[in-house]
Amino acid sequence: MIRDNIKRILGQMDTVCQRVGRDPKEITFVAITKIADISQIQEILEAGLTHIGESKVQEAEEKFPALENADIKVTRHMVGHLQTNKVKTALEIFDVIQSVDSIKLAEVIEEQAAKLEKKIDILIQVNTSGEEQKFGAAPPELFLLINRIVELKHLRLQGLMTIAPLVEDKEVIRKCFRDLRFLKDAVEERFSSDRRVSMKYLSMGMSGDYQIAIEEGSSMVRIGRAIFCDQKE
Numbered sequence: 474m475i476r477d478n479i480k481r482i483l484g485q486m487d488t489v490c491q492r493v494g495r496d497p498k499e500i501t502f503v504a505i506t507k508i509a510d511i512s513q514i515q516e517i518l519e520a521g522l523t524h525i526g527e528s529k530v531q532e533a534e535e536k537f538p539a540l541e542n543a544d545i546k547v548t549r550h551m552v553g554h555l556q557t558n559k560v561k562t563a564l565e566i567f568d569v570i571q572s573v574d575s576i577k578l579a580e581v582i583e584e585q586a587a588k589l590e591k592k593i594d595i596l597i598q599v600n601t602s603g604e605e606q607k608f609g610a611a612p613p614e615l616f617l618l619i620n621r622i623v624e625l626k627h628l629r630l631q632g633l634m635t636i637a638p639l640v641e642d643k644e645v646i647r648k649c650f651r652d653l654r655f656l657k658d659a660v661e662e663r664f665s666s667d668r669r670v671s672m673k674y675l676s677m678g679m680s681g682d683y684q685i686a687i688e689e690g691s692s693m694v695r696i697g698r699a700i701f702c703d704q705k706e
Contacts, residue, residue: 475513478700479504479520482683486694489687500687501674503550505697507532511539513701518545526571526695528553530563537566552634552695554608557581564589571596571634571676571695574610576621579628586627593627596634596676601652604638615656616663623669632674632693633657637682650677650689657690 483502490497503524504517514525514536523545527533533549540547551567554574560581563570573579573595586593597618600609610618615633622630633656637649657672664670678686680699687694 475516475700476520478702479517479522482696482699485684486687489684493688495687499692501693503552503676503693503695504700505552505679505695506536507697509536509697509701511536514540517700518547524548524550526550526552526697530555530559530566533566534562550695561585561588564591564593567593569594569596569631572598572608573622573628574598574600574608576618579618579622579625583625583627591627592629594629594631595622596632596674597622597630598634598636599653599656601635601649601656602638607636609635612652612656615660619660619664619670623667630670632672632676633660634674634676634693636679637677637686639681643682643685646682647685647689650682650686650691653677654690 486500487497501524502522503526504522505526506514507528525547537549548569549567550569550571551563552571555563555570555572555578557578564585570593598609599612599615600607601612622628633653635649635653637646654675657675661672674693675691676693677691678694680696683694683696
């Protein structure tokens with residue numbers, strides 16, 4: 474089932490890319506393993522995926538050590554809200570933290586990364602939906618946050634991330650993604666001469682909306698449920 478679901482998702486991604494004139498190779502597929510056990514994670518790696526993500530440090534701490542002996546290099550993403558008291562453990566487990574949303578969190582990551590003598594790739598999570606219950610920096614705060622983050626020597630800014638609202642209205646979802654793309658463009662223009670700022674990744678799109686996200690310029694999708702659950706065509 475997992476292999477079939479991955480094949481189906483990749484096929485849908487190819488179809489969307491053809492429709493909008495994009496190259497599927499420019500999109501990174503992160504398999505979110507929140508509902509998966511270790512054997513299922515091993516199966517997605519055997520299917521050819523090399524990026525996996527978790528939303529909680531504790532769950533990753535339980536699952537990811539079993540993958541240390543994998544024959545392929547696996548990039549491990551933290552995609553959920555990261556509490557400051559979990560930063561040290563997160564840095565020992567993950568290669569990318571996609572959910573940096575405040576200077577306070579960035580500074581704690583810097584402090585712990587310096588102790589570990591490790592540089593960490595990060596994305597800034599932006600709350601483009603405006604939902605109060607969602608984490609993420611407010612769009613007007615983004616430039617200030619970037620200005621502070623680039624001064625931190627152990628953080629490598631690689632792009633932006635957002636989560637669309639769980640609604641039926643596709644135009645609401647599309648606007649959330651489009652607004653993040655506009656922010657990415659604005660950041661690239663503002664920081665065009667600053668090599669410390671990279672907008673390599675625009676991480677947006679999950680199981681229910683990744684096709685819309687790709688249409689709106691996503692270069693990284695985070696898919697879990699559509700991999701591990703029975704799916705209808």
